[in-house]
Amino acid sequence: MENKIMDMISNFVKISISEDKLNIIQNNLITIGFYVEIESLISWVILFSFVIFLLSLIVIFIFGYSVLILILSLLPSILSLIYFLYKFEQRNDKLDEELPDFLRQLSSLLKVGLGLESALNELSEHNTNTPLNNEIRRIMLEIQFGKSFDKALLDCGDRNNVDNLKHVIQIIIYSKKSGGNLADILEDIADDLSEIILLKKERRANVMMSVMFLIISSVVATPFALGMIRLYSDFIGYLGRTNSLISVIPIASCGYIVIHSILVSVLLGIILYSNIKRGIRYIFVIMPASLIVYYLSQLIFKSVLGLSGLS
Structure with missing residues (x-):
């Protein structure tokens, strides 16, 4: 019985939401480490909302507050949205904090003679399992599957709502094309970002x-x-x-x-x-x-x- 209900709700979700939007949401869930099928997640939220809606009817019958129907029935959706927004915010903050140290490590590898792609690959293989290193691993995998280096970097900036990361990617691409001293540039950027992060923490x-x-x-x-x-x-x-x-x-x-x-x-x-x-x-x-x-x-x-x- 439970499986039939979930299948019905899942089919309703697939009909109501386009496949492209579902794929975008699914990719966003994967980036924060939430490995659940998006149709199942939305189906469970809808089911819980309906159950709370029925319980709200009982509360309203006793106390006579009809507005509570809307508030309480939307509670599962609201709590789910709050949780995922918090996870995204937490991940983005961690990406921002990791960026200066990562740029210093990348600059050191460039100074000893490694190429940019080789240095990124070296960092992705030996660093710990953090959001930024996971993004670098994904970039290297995309390059191995045939995507160009610049395109893989730009896609990384697009899927992560972190301004500092986007700026760093643009600088790397521009410096790579113009032939500038990327190692020194990255070290200067890392120092500036460290000061900015410190100022943000003090302001908060x-x-x-x-x-x-x-x-x-x-x-x-x-x-x-x-x-x-x-x-x-x-x-x-x-x-x-x-x-x-x-x-x-x-x-x-x-x-x-x-x-x-x-x-x-x-x-x-x-x-x-x-x-x-x-x-x-x-x-x-x-x-x-x-x-x-x-x-x-x-x-x-x-x-x-x-x-x-x-x-």
Whole structure:
């Protein structure tokens, strides 16, 4: 029975998502060391979402919060997305940190007389199993299968969202064509990258208190306060003291939480990475967490205060 259900969902995934997109996602999973068939992974996420959707219906039947259907049923997808974004970010940071030492090793091998391809092959065979060395091994394999050296390097830069790596690849290709002293150039780049990485770490350490304040404010303080306002307005309405603002408060509270989550995510991107686009990913974490705190705070206090009769 379970296999039939999974086969049905898997077929639905193959029909709904193009083969090219599935292959791209599959390659991205492989790069972070997650060796699972993409159709099976998406099928399991959909199945868990459906199960949580059914459980949400029970919660809604008891407490009467219909918005929780959407939030809780999307929870498996959101958690999966958060996990993979974290793994990608962790891998990219590791690539960035490994790059200066790798360039110094490559420069040393070039200075003793090895060619560029031979030096890369030497490093790929004797270095440890790290993300950057795995990428170099993949480059050497692609060259062995007939891809040109420049094309293999450019493909490595395209599939890894690391700006420093892309710049280094472009410099290597340009220096190789122009006949420049690549060993000295790589050593200078390694020194510059080490200073940049050190400055990034110092900046993150200096702004961490501000980041924690923004996250706590967005995920805990603001949703909790709005949840209490919503509970108070429901209580006033329950007593028969009608007010035109009571019907507006739930919509206004949710709207404020959504807008606040987006703004905080953008600020995190600017503070941590000086890049607004990299902050957008935090929306998928902060917004669901804020909405869950908003509704759970009302459920908990209604149960504690014995106000479960409020709609």
